[in-house]
Structure formats: C-alpha cells, structure tokens
Amino acid sequence: MPRSAPPEPGTDHKGRHREILETAARLICEKGYEGASIQDIADACGMTKAGLYHHIRSKEHLLVEIMNYGMDVFEEQVLSQVLTIADPVERLRTCMEKNILLVTRGWSKEVTIILHEHATLTGEAKAQINARKKRYVRFLETSFAEAARGGRMRPVNPKVAAFAFLGMVLWIYKWFRPDGPVPEDALVREMEDLFFGGLEIVEPARSRRHDTPPAKTRRR
Amino acid sequence: MPRSAPPEPGTDHKGRHREILETAARLICEKGYEGASIQDIADACGMTKAGLYHHIRSKEHLLVEIMNYGMDVFEEQVLSQVLTIADPVERLRTCMEKNILLVTRGWSKEVTIILHEHATLTGEAKAQINARKKRYVRFLETSFAEAARGGRMRPVNPKVAAFAFLGMVLWIYKWFRPDGPVPEDALVREMEDLFFGGLEIVEPARSRRHDTPPAKTRRR
Numbered sequence: 146m147p148r149s150a151p152p153e154p155g156t157d158h159k160g161r162h163r164e165i166l167e168t169a170a171r172l173i174c175e176k177g178y179e180g181a182s183i184q185d186i187a188d189a190c191g192m193t194k195a196g197l198y199h200h201i202r203s204k205e206h207l208l209v210e211i212m213n214y215g216m217d218v219f220e221e222q223v224l225s226q227v228l229t230i231a232d233p234v235e236r237l238r239t240c241m242e243k244n245i246l247l248v249t250r251g252w253s254k255e256v257t258i259i260l261h262e263h264a265t266l267t268g269e270a271k272a273q274i275n276a277r278k279k280r281y282v283r284f285l286e287t288s289f290a291e292a293a294r295g296g297r298m299r300p301v302n303p304k305v306a307a308f309a310f311l312g313m314v315l316w317i318y319k320w321f322r323p324d325g326p327v328p329e330d331a332l333v334r335e336m337e338d339l340f341f342g343g344l345e346i347v348e349p350a351r352s353r354r355h356d357t358p359p360a361k362t363r364r365r
Numbered sequence: 366m367p368r369s370a371p372p373e374p375g376t377d378h379k380g381r382h383r384e385i386l387e388t389a390a391r392l393i394c395e396k397g398y399e400g401a402s403i404q405d406i407a408d409a410c411g412m413t414k415a416g417l418y419h420h421i422r423s424k425e426h427l428l429v430e431i432m433n434y435g436m437d438v439f440e441e442q443v444l445s446q447v448l449t450i451a452d453p454v455e456r457l458r459t460c461m462e463k464n465i466l467l468v469t470r471g472w473s474k475e476v477t478i479i480l481h482e483h484a485t486l487t488g489e490a491k492a493q494i495n496a497r498k499k500r501y502v503r504f505l506e507t508s509f510a511e512a513a514r515g516g517r518m519r520p521v522n523p524k525v526a527a528f529a530f531l532g533m534v535l536w537i538y539k540w541f542r543p544d545g546p547v548p549e550d551a552l553v554r555e556m557e558d559l560f561f562g563g564l565e566i567v568e569p570a571r572s573r574r575h576d577t578p579p580a581k582t583r584r585r
Contacts, residue, residue, distance in 0.1 A: 177396070339560075
C-alpha cells in the first residue's frame with residue numbers, strides 16, 4: 146500500500162488495520178481458521194501477539210472483521226452503485242458487471258474465499274454477516290421478480306435466478322487469471338450475454354434504455 | 366449405512382472405508398484440514414489411531430482419497446452417462462441435470478465442499494486431482510464449441526460458458542435445502558431453462574432431438 150503523502154488523522158491506523166485483515170485472510174485461507182494461530186498471524190504481520198491484540202479483540206472477532214470488510218467493499222462498489230437504477234434489467238446487468246470486476250480486481254482472493262465459505266462463526270456474529278449476505282440475495286430476487294412482472298424478462302423463479310447469477314459471478318475467483326486467455330472486458334460481456342441474452346425482452350416499442358413506461362420500472 | 370444382508374467379500378471393508386471418508390470429510394469441513402487431527406478423525410470414526418491407520422496411509426493421502434472418491438461418484442453418475450450423447454446441446458442439458466442432482470442428493474455436503482475448495486494438496490496428488498477436474502472443464506468447453514460450430518447454439522466463449530455452467534451448478538450446495546421452497550425438479554428445469562433458453566437454436570427444419578444432420582453432431 147504506497148503512501149506518498151502524510152496520512153490523514155486516523156488513516157495510518159486504518160491502513161494498518163486493513164493490512165492486518167488482508168494478512169490474516171491470507172493465512173486463514175492457507176491454514177484454515179483452526180490451523181492459523183494468533184501467533185502465526187502476528188508473525189506474518191511482523192508484530193508481537195501483544196501488538197496484534199492492540200488492533201484486534203479476539204480471533205473470532207478478526208474473522209468477523211474480515212467478513213465485514215469484504216461486505217463493506219462489496220456494498221460500496223456494487224450494491225450502492227446500482228440500487229437507484231430504475232429499470233430492473235439494467236440494474237441487474239450493471240450489478241453483474243460491477244460484481245464481476247469486484248471479484249477480478251476489487252477483493253483480494255483471500256477475502257473472496259473467506260466471504261464465500263462456510264466459516265466457523267456462531268451466534269450474533271454469524272447472524273450479522275448472514276443478514277448482510279441475505280440483503281444482496283433479496284435485492285437480486287426482487288429485481289428479477291420486478292423484471293418478469295413488468296414484461297422486461299421471461300418469467301423466472303427469482304430465487305433460482307438470483308443464485309444462478311451469484312454462482313456464475315462468485316465462482317470466477319476459482320478460475321479467472323488476469324493474465325489468462327479471457328480478458329476482463331470479454332468476461333463481463335460474455336457473462337452478461339450468457340445470462341441476460343435469453344431472458345431479456347426488448348420490444349421495438351419499449352426498448353430497454355429509453356421507452357420503458359415509468360409505471361413498469363418503478364422500484365417497490 | 367444399513368446392512369441387512371451378509372456383505373459380499375470385500376464389501377464390508379469397502380463400506381467401512383467409505384464411512385471413514387465421509388466422517389473425515391465432515392470433520393475437515395468443520396475444523397479445516399489443519400484443525401482436524403488424525404486423533405479427531407479416529408475418535409469420530411469410533412476407532413483408535415492405529416485402527417484408522419489400518420485403513421489410511423496418511424492424513425494427506427486421506428484428503429486425496431476423499432477427493433478421488435468424490436470424483437469417482439461424479440464420473441460414474443454424470444460424465445460417463447452423457448459422453449456418448451451425440452447432440453452437443455442435449456449432452457450439455459443432460460449433463461446439467463445429472464450434475465445438479467449429484468449436488469442435491471448424490472454427494473454429501475462435505476465431499477462437495479472439499480472437492481470444490483482449494484485444498485492443501487501438493488505435488489503428484491494435486492496434479493492428479495486437478496487433471497480429473499480439468500477433464501470435466503474440457504468436456505464442457507468442447508461441447509459448447511461443438512454446439513456453436515454446428516449452429517445449435519449462439520456463439521459463446523467456450524471457456525466462459527463452461528465456468529458459468531459450473532458456477533451455477535456447483536454453487537447449489539451453498540443454498541439449496543431439500544425441504545426449502547424450490548423443489549428439486551423445479552430447480553433442474555429452471556436452471557436448464559435459464560442457461561440454455563437463450564442459447565439454443567432450434568430451427569423447425571432441424572429440431573433438437575430428431576432431425577439434426579449426423580455430420581453436425583458427430584463427436585470429435
């Protein structure tokens with residue numbers, strides 16, 4: 146993380162905290178949550194255990210923080226960018242594009258993996274992360290239902306469509322390589338076309354970007 | 366695993382071995398590969414460590430065995446059932462159906478997770494499992510390419526299509542519940558329709574199941 150200018154008040158601590166989360170995420174991915182000890186994480190951060198505990202409350206809380214950090218980045222870069230798009234198909238297409246780019250370059254691979262995996266969280270922490278994930282699923286389901294209801298899409302089961310969308314997009318971290326045979330922009334274009342090419346209904350009298358009657362595209 | 370009849374020669378050992386793999390898979394999912402000790406696995410199997418070592422060579426070898434067991438079941442129930450279907454779209458549709466059903470009821474959740482996750486395998490073992498997984502990806506890519514070349518499908522990037530297919534199908538273990546709101550048969554129908562509904566080209570003169578000219582559907 147290059148820092149050329151003097152940090153804003155609080156920035157240095159925040160940057161260090163983010164570095165700790167990324168380092169801990171890498172170790173937890175390598176060794177598993179049980180396998181990665183607090184001592185291992187402190188060593189990897191170049192800190193003492195006491196120094197690490199200055200930044201974190203507990204190992205479980207560290208895992209919660211990694212997940213919340215991943216969800217913060219997601220909500221900032223994807224969800225909040227598309228919530229206000231009136232047309233549901235346009236909203237879903239843009240959402241797919243932004244989520245693909247988050248997987249290919251916005252999240253570290255480790256944060257992606259931890260976010261997607263069944264973690265060892267329990268109780269309150271588990272409920273909190275699950276609620277954030279479910280908010281995204283509900284957003285997708287609602288948008289698919291709205292698109293089908295408004296005649297902008299063939300009828301689909303909103304739940305199956307939402308999880309098919311998520312599966313296609315989130316699976317990307319498993320196979321995509323920036324230096325691989327599929328460029329990032331082709332990936333976005335191909336996935337959007339695969340998913341929406343057969344679903345979307347674009348009639349000449351009601352084309353996607355301009356003529357959709359407001360009553361059909363209002364958000365509930 | 367109920368056994369009412371006397372076991373065939375070798376069956377009892379084989380059944381026990383499969384139980385050990387399933388139990389170890391469950392523990393590795395719960396605690397991570399590093400976190401689940403051989404002692405933990407022996408305890409969960411109701412065996413001594415020495416008894417367990419009668420069945421397995423090492424902890425890493427156990428992980429390889431879980432993965433090979435998962436791939437055996439996959440190849441038997443999915444890949445070998447569809448390889449000989451001449452029409453590439455029919456082949457891919459049937460493959461999707463069979464793979465979905467394997468995820469919803471054929472694999473234990475634990476074997477599914479271990480199979481899909483980045484494991485700690487190294488060297489020869491890693492290469493062996495990766496080769497089995499890649500065989501499936503290549504089969505899908507080849508079938509998509511064949512379908513597009515033969516005019517049975519809109520042109521797609523075979524690699525993106527293959528991994529989109531895999532993401533949709535394999536992600537199912539994360540959200541599907543047998544007692545949930547989406548019945549298994551509806552899941553298969555909806556996913557097939559989502560994926561192939563917009564891709565497949567069915568012309569009256571060359572309908573999918575009967576009239577495809579042999580030259581267009583031969584397998585390479």
